[in-house]
Amino acid sequence: MDRFERWYGPYPYKTLTVVDPEGLEAAGMEYPTFITGGTEWYLPKGWLEPEVVVEHEFGHQYWYGMVATNEFEDAWMDEGINTYTEIKVLDSIFGPGTSLINLAGATLGDSEDQRLGYLRVADLDPIARNGWQYANSSSYGGITYGKTGLVLLTLEHILGEDTMRRAMQTYLLRYRFTHPSKEDFLKTIEEVSGKDLRWYFNQAVYGTEVLDYEVLTVNSYPVDWYKEKRTEKKGQSEYVSNVTIHRKSDFVFPVEVDVRFDNGEKVRERWDGQERWVRYTYQKGAKVQSVEIDPDHKIEFDRNNFNNSYIVKAVRAPARKLVNYWTFCSQLLAQLLAWWMV
Amino acid sequence: MPSKTNLISASTHILSGGKRYILWFYLLNLAFAWSGATTFSKSAHGILDHSLYADRVLHGLDLAVLEEMITRPEFGPRRRSEVPALLFALLFFLASLLFMPGVLLGFSSDHRISSEEFFRACGRNVWRFVRLSVVFALIAGIVTGIGFAIQGALMSALDQSAPDNRLLALVEWLSLGLIFLFLTVLRIWFDLVETDVVLRDQPAVRRSILWAFRATLRNFFRLLGTYLFAAITAALILLAGISLWHFLVPAASVVGAFLVSQVTLLLLLASRFWQRAIAVAFYPRISTERAIQLSSTALGLPAVPTP
Numbered sequence: 001m002d003r004f005e006r007w008y009g010p011y012p013y014k015t016l017t018v019v020d021p022e023g024l025e026a027a028g029m030e031y032p033t034f035i036t037g038g039t040e041w042y043l044p045k046g047w048l049e050p051e052v053v054v055e056h057e058f059g060h061q062y063w064y065g066m067v068a069t070n071e072f073e074d075a076w077m078d079e080g081i082n083t084y085t086e087i088k089v090l091d092s093i094f095g096p097g098t099s100l101i102n103l104a105g106a107t108l109g110d111s112e113d114q115r116l117g118y119l120r121v122a123d124l125d126p127i128a129r130n131g132w133q134y135a136n137s138s139s140y141g142g143i144t145y146g147k148t149g150l151v152l153l154t155l156e157h158i159l160g161e162d163t164m165r166r167a168m169q170t171y172l173l174r175y176r177f178t179h180p181s182k183e184d185f186l187k188t189i190e191e192v193s194g195k196d197l198r199w200y201f202n203q204a205v206y207g208t209e210v211l212d213y214e215v216l217t218v219n220s221y222p223v224d225w226y227k228e229k230r231t232e233k234k235g236q237s238e239y240v241s242n243v244t245i246h247r248k249s250d251f252v253f254p255v256e257v258d259v260r261f262d263n264g265e266k267v268r269e270r271w272d273g274q275e276r277w278v279r280y281t282y283q284k285g286a287k288v289q290s291v292e293i294d295p296d297h298k299i300e301f302d303r304n305n306f307n308n309s310y311i312v313k314a315v316r317a318p319a320r321k322l323v324n325y326w327t328f329c330s331q332l333l334a335q336l337l338a339w340w341m342v
Numbered sequence: 343m344p345s346k347t348n349l350i351s352a353s354t355h356i357l358s359g360g361k362r363y364i365l366w367f368y369l370l371n372l373a374f375a376w377s378g379a380t381t382f383s384k385s386a387h388g389i390l391d392h393s394l395y396a397d398r399v400l401h402g403l404d405l406a407v408l409e410e411m412i413t414r415p416e417f418g419p420r421r422r423s424e425v426p427a428l429l430f431a432l433l434f435f436l437a438s439l440l441f442m443p444g445v446l447l448g449f450s451s452d453h454r455i456s457s458e459e460f461f462r463a464c465g466r467n468v469w470r471f472v473r474l475s476v477v478f479a480l481i482a483g484i485v486t487g488i489g490f491a492i493q494g495a496l497m498s499a500l501d502q503s504a505p506d507n508r509l510l511a512l513v514e515w516l517s518l519g520l521i522f523l524f525l526t527v528l529r530i531w532f533d534l535v536e537t538d539v540v541l542r543d544q545p546a547v548r549r550s551i552l553w554a555f556r557a558t559l560r561n562f563f564r565l566l567g568t569y570l571f572a573a574i575t576a577a578l579i580l581l582a583g584i585s586l587w588h589f590l591v592p593a594a595s596v597v598g599a600f601l602v603s604q605v606t607l608l609l610l611l612a613s614r615f616w617q618r619a620i621a622v623a624f625y626p627r628i629s630t631e632r633a634i635q636l637s638s639t640a641l642g643l644p645a646v647p648t649p
């Protein structure tokens with residue numbers, strides 16, 4: 001409540017009733033000044049699902065409780081906007097990356113969880129669709145909740161946190177106790193930010209374009225590669241390096257690209273993403289060490305985060321760590337089977 | 343009659359004399375698990391090795407990265423990784439079935455048995471052990487089934503009369519504990535059967551089953567107490583190992599994690615071998631009674647005086 005009042009606007013009622021019901025049938029529901037949570041006594045401290053549910057249901061006091069959008073035709077305007085504010089509030093309290101699970105070293109953030117739900121249905125339906133017209137319930141959930149939340153989070157990264165907060169505040173104070181449409185919301189953001197965001201809304205809200213950028217190729221070779229006898233000396237030899245960035249899918253989004261060299265140098269490129277690919281060529285006394293698209297992590301709904309970067313020299317430790325876990329579990333299973341059956 | 347303390351020290355002595363068996367079984371366990379992890383390893387390396395995003399599973403364990411990795415098309419269907427792991431776990435079980443007779447012979451012997459003796463014991467008893475595993479699985483299945491049915495009925499009755507979730511959880515855990523105890527008793531029974539089958543070179547396993555059943559009942563509390571002692575030690579080893587892994591080993595330390603996890607698994611395996619050593623250590627005492635019984639039968643005399 002403190003975050004909502006500080007960031008968006010006042011909670012106008014004198015009461016709020018929160019009920020933890022028996023069983024799941026009545027859990028996670030919202031009514032004006034009355035919400036239900038849902039928890040079990042045995043849940044460990046680092047399992048934050050009850051907190052997520054209560055925050056989400058409280059958020060509905062604002063989106064749709066006060067800003068009374070049409071839940072059937074524009075489900076994203078209450079569930080999606082609420083998911084965006086849910087991510088913001090929980091990240092501010094529990095930390096980004098740990099706002100859903102923070103247990104025994106394993107972590108999961110709310111925005112990452114929403115993204116996983118969205119990825120399963122990424123190209124099925126647009127955000128702006130009547131609630132009953134989605135392909136299936138997974139698409140309804142993944143798009144109205146997850147994609148909307150991530151689209152708005154990405155928009156915040158484009159506009160800046162302060163600007164986005166002012167836009168949300170203006171939207172709440174202007175349209176509370178009324179029935180705004182989707183264009184009322186989108187135009188408010190454009191008005192407060194002073195930017196034309198149609199290029200973004202047409203793809204992200206009205207379209208089904210998927211966003212996926214990849215580092216396609218990286219290579220470095222000596223300038224005198226054609227010579228039969230040559231020696232390479234780090235710091236002394238000259239190299240030509242080519243870095244190709246590819247827009248795999250149809251969502252056009254301007255991106256930044258960091259190219260790091262093995263002498264510690266870093267170059268930041270900016271690409272508008274209009275063409276399908278772009279190539280950067282360098283001639284330096286160093287080879288390319290790594291390339292990273294969107295190094296400031298502004299984009300929250302890229303379809304594949306693994307191909308957004310490329311390290312020239314393989315780092316095998318992360319996979320080895322996972323294989324350690326896998327092997328341990330396999331051995332334990334085998335021992336338990338043999339323990340009881342032999 | 344060996345007291346519980348002597349039984350523990352006797353079995354520990356047997357165990358320390360048979361360290362090589364534990365080591366070989368552990369290496370087999372590791373080799374099978376590594377083989378079963380090949381597909382997973384290849385898929386994981388293919389996705390993670392050249393990506394900065396993978397750093398989130400190295401310094402910490404970001405579940406989103408893990409989930410995204412296994413849902414990537416290039417990772418392949420999950421069963422492609424799971425099936426080999428399960429198959430190699432099954433292979434370890436079969437290997438244990440094959441080689442346990444040699445281990446029991448080695449445990450019972452006062453000298454170091456040769457490879458020839460070891461493998462001869464394995465070969466002579468493989469089919470007997472297969473039959474015993476089947477019988478054990480049947481009995482354990484029935485006991486477990488009855489146990490869970492009673493638990494389910496009890497939970498349903500309590501759920502209707504007492505809505506306190508903690509009471510329900512307590513009943514659930516207590517009943518699971520009881521089922522575990524029953525299974526432990528079953529395991530003691532069949533450990534004695536296997537010991538008898540190997541040491542007496544007994545082809546008719548049903549005779550050993552009946553004899554071991556009576557022996558288990560007669561020495562119920564002593565055997566159960568000692569077995570539980572070993573089982574609790576195993577549980578503590580597992581808990582200590584996982585705690586060390588989580589609290590002391592840095593998240594990015596692959597070698598440290600490997601060492602701690604493998605030492606834990608080795609000690610866990612040793613706990614089970616300790617239970618086998620308990621059965622072997624206890625066997626001489628109860629086998630003397632059996633020898634008298636068998637001698638009477640051989641002479642055509644009744645094993646017990648008829649009224």
